[in-house]
Amino acid sequence: MFEIFFTPTHIELSEDCLLQHFPRKCDCRGTEMECDYRNLNNVPQVSGNVTMLSLKSNKIKSLPADAFLTYCDLQELYLQDNQIQSISKTAFCGLYNLRRLYISHNHITSLKPRLFQDLRNLEILFLDDNLISRISPRLFIGLKSLCILSMVNNLLENLPKRPICAEIPEVYWMDFDSNRIKSLNYSTFVKCDKLAVLELSSNKIQELPKHLFKNIKLLIKLNISDNPINFVHPEQFENLKQLQSLGIEGIEIANIESRMFNPMTNLEHIYFHKFQYCAYSPHVRSCKPNTDGISSFEDLLANIILRVFVWIIACLTCFGNLFVIFMRSLIRAENKLHAMSIKILCCADCLMGVYLFFVGIFDVKYRGEYNKHAHRWMESVQCRMIGFLAMLSTEVSVLLLTYLSLEKYVVIVFPFSNIKPGKQQTLIILTTIWLIGFIIAIIPLWNEDTFGNYYGRNGVCFPLYADQIETDAAKGYSIGIFLGLNLIAFIIIVFSYFSMFYSIHKTGIQTPEIKRRIRSEVALAYRFFFIVLSNAFCWIPIFLLKVLSLIHVEIPGAITSWVVIFILPINSALNPILHTLTTTFFREKIKLFICKHPSKGKSTWTESSSKQSTSSVKFSFLRRISALENILTSRHH
Numbered sequence: 001m002f003e004i005f006f007t008p009t010h011i012e013l014s015e016d017c018l019l020q021h022f023p024r025k026c027d028c029r030g031t032e033m034e035c036d037y038r039n040l041n042n043v044p045q046v047s048g049n050v051t052m053l054s055l056k057s058n059k060i061k062s063l064p065a066d067a068f069l070t071y072c073d074l075q076e077l078y079l080q081d082n083q084i085q086s087i088s089k090t091a092f093c094g095l096y097n098l099r100r101l102y103i104s105h106n107h108i109t110s111l112k113p114r115l116f117q118d119l120r121n122l123e124i125l126f127l128d129d130n131l132i133s134r135i136s137p138r139l140f141i142g143l144k145s146l147c148i149l150s151m152v153n154n155l156l157e158n159l160p161k162r163p164i165c166a167e168i169p170e171v172y173w174m175d176f177d178s179n180r181i182k183s184l185n186y187s188t189f190v191k192c193d194k195l196a197v198l199e200l201s202s203n204k205i206q207e208l209p210k211h212l213f214k215n216i217k218l219l220i221k222l223n224i225s226d227n228p229i230n231f232v233h234p235e236q237f238e239n240l241k242q243l244q245s246l247g248i249e250g251i252e253i254a255n256i257e258s259r260m261f262n263p264m265t266n267l268e269h270i271y272f273h274k275f276q277y278c279a280y281s282p283h284v285r286s287c288k289p290n291t292d293g294i295s296s297f298e299d300l301l302a303n304i305i306l307r308v309f310v311w312i313i314a315c316l317t318c319f320g321n322l323f324v325i326f327m328r329s330l331i332r333a334e335n336k337l338h339a340m341s342i343k344i345l346c347c348a349d350c351l352m353g354v355y356l357f358f359v360g361i362f363d364v365k366y367r368g369e370y371n372k373h374a375h376r377w378m379e380s381v382q383c384r385m386i387g388f389l390a391m392l393s394t395e396v397s398v399l400l401l402t403y404l405s406l407e408k409y410v411v412i413v414f415p416f417s418n419i420k421p422g423k424q425q426t427l428i429i430l431t432t433i434w435l436i437g438f439i440i441a442i443i444p445l446w447n448e449d450t451f452g453n454y455y456g457r458n459g460v461c462f463p464l465y466a467d468q469i470e471t472d473a474a475k476g477y478s479i480g481i482f483l484g485l486n487l488i489a490f491i492i493i494v495f496s497y498f499s500m501f502y503s504i505h506k507t508g509i510q511t512p513e514i515k516r517r518i519r520s521e522v523a524l525a526y527r528f529f530f531i532v533l534s535n536a537f538c539w540i541p542i543f544l545l546k547v548l549s550l551i552h553v554e555i556p557g558a559i560t561s562w563v564v565i566f567i568l569p570i571n572s573a574l575n576p577i578l579h580t581l582t583t584t585f586f587r588e589k590i591k592l593f594i595c596k597h598p599s600k601g602k603s604t605w606t607e608s609s610s611k612q613s614t615s616s617v618k619f620s621f622l623r624r625i626s627a628l629e630n631i632l633t634s635r636h637h
Helices: 275-280 304-330 336-365 370-378 381-413 423-446 472-506 512-550 557-567 570-581 584-595 607-611 617-629
Strands: 027-029 032-034 052-054 076-078 100-102 124-126 148-150 173-175 197-199 221-223 245-247 269-271 286-288
Touching: 275 286, 275 370, 304 336, 304 557, 304 570, 336 381, 336 423, 336 570, 370 381, 381 423, 381 472, 381 570, 423 472, 472 512, 512 557, 512 570
Parallel strands: 032 052, 052 076, 076 100, 100 124, 124 148, 148 173, 173 197, 197 221, 221 245, 245 269, 269 286
Antiparallel strands: 027 032
């Protein structure tokens, strides 16, 4: 019912002009004059019986003293979209019958005390989109009939400490959105007995006095959204029993509990920062948002496709990596250190599958009633532990791939060097990588005051991007990991493979022996190239999300869910295929097992089985291919 006063875009004029004097380039009907878009530099001279004067979108720069003194019958004055910078203290003198005054979209920097003292019948005052930085407690003297006050998008840093409503007792709508208000005083809204709507969103308010709303018991709509408020008193809203709409979007309520909202028995609409908060106001008819893109009121995973594929990808990841570990343990390879590194990498990738299994399990557990458990789930030890597993898997996998890439780089670019690590050095490197990954994943759990609930910012318990309420420590840590360590590792991997291919292309292969050695390295390098490609598909979107979140681009939660369920596990699910199932050595072992003669006896599945079949041309050829792939450790003998 209030919107009709807000933005008058069209003015209905009566048929015949009853004004004796008015500029000919303006339009007159009855006692109303419209003079919009006429390039006026000053307030024009008009007959004293004018009741409506519209001077919108002109070039008026100031309102001099007694500018409207002779217009005693004037009821509506529209001055929007001009260039007004200054208003004389007596500019509005004599406007005793004025009911509506619009001075929005100008360049006003200050308003003098008692400026509106003659406007005793004024009901609506709009001062939006100006440059007003402060208002005097005496500014509103005389406005005994004012009902609507709007000062949206100004530069106000404070509101008067003296009660505003002492001078405007009839006000029922006050709008101070999009200013720079840093604090509020308890006495500001004292005596606002008829106030029904209070808008304070998009300011810089950090704390609300405990009894700020104690004296505005008839408030129907309150909006304090998008303020850096870090604490809400449990009794903050206890006197707002008539409140029907509450906006607290963009505010992280760490101490949220049901008793904050129970006194508001008439509350119909509430707007939270997180949809999980809706569980604390179950009596509200409409609670927004009803999803964060990842989860919904009903389910931890809002999308049916995600609910199905989380199980599929978890199975592929876990069973694929376990199969590789089993086969690598069963088949004896010449390069035992390489095989051990692959098995260690599969262990790390398998943890990602375990993480996805737990996400699926808890999705089933909370199916149909997730919102009742959402906040408790994200604060739970289980959520933090699976987030820890996902981070551990991710970081260990990245570091291992970096190590394996550097190892191949040294072998191919410096084929005659003796810097390849032995068994003991390899074990130390692998142990160190796991230790680093463990430390990276465990640090956010050490100090909740510093990092907050690092893993529990969404239903899937993975800290993919920064948000406004993330602590500086958590934000810096996240940047250091995702845009520091992981980005450097990715660059090293890409550089290593480009260098390898460039070195092979540039260096002529002079002898059959060198050719034989390098070809075996190239065969493995190609496989690792596809592993790096899968990592690129995984990490480039994550790098982009991190950068976008840092520049405060809003990222839909749906993107997070798809990245975590589909993109992040790409390398974990594909590594078994790229490391083992596509290798010639492994494929030929399977063929040997299938095609072996029953009289041969027990199959050993070792490298000796291929040597025993030298009489067969086919198996001899296969043996040579296999030997090329597994020449790594024997090249210096």
